[in-house]
Amino acid sequence: MTVGHLFRYVFEPGFFASGPVHVALAVGTVIAITSAVVGVFTVTRGQSFAGHSLADIATTGGAGAFLIGLNQFWGYLAFGVGAAAFMEMIGVQRRRGRDVATGVVLGAGLGLAALFLYLGTQNSSTTGASFTILFGSMFVITSSTVPVLITSALLALATVLVLARVLLLSSLSPDIAAARGVPVRAVGAAYLMALAVSVALSAVIIGAVLSTALLIGPAATALRVTKGPVRAMAVAAGIGVVATWLGIVLAYDSFYWPPAGRGWPVSFFVVTLIVGGYLVTYLRRGDRREAAAEALDEEQVCSPA
Amino acid sequence: MFSGLMLNTWIAATAVAVIAGVTGFFAVLRGQTFAAHAIPNGAFAGAAGATLLGLNPFAGLAIFSVAGALGIAGLSRRSRPDVATALTFVMMLGVGALFVSWSTEYAQEAYSLLFGEVFGVSQGEVLPIVVLGVVSIAAIIVMFRPLMLSSAMPEVAEARGVSTRRMELAFLLVMALATSMTVPVVGALLMFSLMIGPAAAARSLTARPVLAMALSVAIALVTVWVGIAFSYRSNWPLGFFVGIMGAGFFLLSRAYAAIARSARGLQAPPAA
Numbered sequence: 001m002t003v004g005h006l007f008r009y010v011f012e013p014g015f016f017a018s019g020p021v022h023v024a025l026a027v028g029t030v031i032a033i034t035s036a037v038v039g040v041f042t043v044t045r046g047q048s049f050a051g052h053s054l055a056d057i058a059t060t061g062g063a064g065a066f067l068i069g070l071n072q073f074w075g076y077l078a079f080g081v082g083a084a085a086f087m088e089m090i091g092v093q094r095r096r097g098r099d100v101a102t103g104v105v106l107g108a109g110l111g112l113a114a115l116f117l118y119l120g121t122q123n124s125s126t127t128g129a130s131f132t133i134l135f136g137s138m139f140v141i142t143s144s145t146v147p148v149l150i151t152s153a154l155l156a157l158a159t160v161l162v163l164a165r166v167l168l169l170s171s172l173s174p175d176i177a178a179a180r181g182v183p184v185r186a187v188g189a190a191y192l193m194a195l196a197v198s199v200a201l202s203a204v205i206i207g208a209v210l211s212t213a214l215l216i217g218p219a220a221t222a223l224r225v226t227k228g229p230v231r232a233m234a235v236a237a238g239i240g241v242v243a244t245w246l247g248i249v250l251a252y253d254s255f256y257w258p259p260a261g262r263g264w265p266v267s268f269f270v271v272t273l274i275v276g277g278y279l280v281t282y283l284r285r286g287d288r289r290e291a292a293a294e295a296l297d298e299e300q301v302c303s304p305a
Numbered sequence: 306m307f308s309g310l311m312l313n314t315w316i317a318a319t320a321v322a323v324i325a326g327v328t329g330f331f332a333v334l335r336g337q338t339f340a341a342h343a344i345p346n347g348a349f350a351g352a353a354g355a356t357l358l359g360l361n362p363f364a365g366l367a368i369f370s371v372a373g374a375l376g377i378a379g380l381s382r383r384s385r386p387d388v389a390t391a392l393t394f395v396m397m398l399g400v401g402a403l404f405v406s407w408s409t410e411y412a413q414e415a416y417s418l419l420f421g422e423v424f425g426v427s428q429g430e431v432l433p434i435v436v437l438g439v440v441s442i443a444a445i446i447v448m449f450r451p452l453m454l455s456s457a458m459p460e461v462a463e464a465r466g467v468s469t470r471r472m473e474l475a476f477l478l479v480m481a482l483a484t485s486m487t488v489p490v491v492g493a494l495l496m497f498s499l500m501i502g503p504a505a506a507a508r509s510l511t512a513r514p515v516l517a518m519a520l521s522v523a524i525a526l527v528t529v530w531v532g533i534a535f536s537y538r539s540n541w542p543l544g545f546f547v548g549i550m551g552a553g554f555f556l557l558s559r560a561y562a563a564i565a566r567s568a569r570g571l572q573a574p575p576a577a
Binding site: 043046047049051052090099102103104105106107108110111113115117118210212213217220264267268270272274275278282 | 333336338339341342383384385387388390391392394395396398399400402403405406492494495497498501502505508541542543544545546547548549551552555556559
């Protein structure tokens, strides 16, 4: 039984109508690795909310592109990058200000989502459209966009890796970075763009929920159990890939499980595995201090040196 | 526009705007915008589960929003708040995906939970919303001083014996309470826009807490009222107008604050 056959059992017919499954699977692995590596910086910089918002807004772009008959992928990318630019523009550099800027942009993006979906349901009667916002429409990409997709993923990955040193320094102590002549704001903006591209990509393939899970979960777990950014990136990528594959296998196994008898969703398994993995690190550190509120930045221990 | 069924819509939306204005002000002040997004959206999974079991969706919303608040507060004790929120959120949505996959006829209802059914508010729905609004605002008024202190100056609050952790939990629970009733009416997405946009705008206009809170409520009210009027005329979704106007108010007040600052040449209140 080929991988392709296997997956046709796991997912409902039509889920994969638009492309060979093994290509989608390969892309999924690329996404898991990219998300994990980018995620290490997202967690270090405290930008989880931005990461999630960009995924949500990117899906809005997909709905918009669908409306005007463009390839959805470009809608995802345009909205993701546009939203990142907007956040950067109105966001002050302080962490709290960034949070609010993210929220405002997300609010506007969701408003547009409501409009696009409304207009979409006017034209066609797809009631399931709203799910794309939350759960994504898995594997809706045509196989012709796969090369573009992988290229963008690699581009985002390369940007982050090239910037890694200055990015870490400017994340951990902006003042020292600035004193050393690092253009902190430009580095932050470049990073946000890379985040937008990577998140838009994973949102198009696995949906906003899983995208956030793969971005934050493995990275946060890795940062808790390892020291040093490089090792954290490697461990995070490993966790991401393992969770993705295990999730798929479990989803396959669940085909005959009650109550519906047609398989449980992959996203449920992957999310559960990732969150479970994170909670396990709690046990490991359970004997340590009862964590005086703020001092708990175990996730920040990686030092740029 | 002001008759019969629409009157329910106006009353419910007004109550929702007041709730959103007050809770949103603290969400913005405390930097818990992500939680304000996660709790309403994640609670939606609870409604999916309740529908599946044939229960009242309100029960599911209430259970899941409280569970979300507890999860965020619990994980935040030893994680960074944004990571805690993100993981709680994806877990809730993952469970939601499971519920949705089990049920067969959920799609339409999900749409209304995400985007609301503000023009279909019945008489029976108005009362609970208004009562709930009063309860959650009363809760905030009761804990106004400690909440304010622990939001603005956590260290000082701790020194005075106000537990930051307990305040956070209390606030998240109020947010959960507010959410569970408002989501079926205005939708999870709109509730979020309405909490953040007006509050962020108010915060950049003034640093005085009570004034900022009043402004936040006022802007939320204007946003919702104008939104309903436009939505009624154009038939476009209310969520669109609220989302765009929230961002618009924020940008306008940021611009105003910048102009006022340069005109006075003084150090203006910190823009949110």
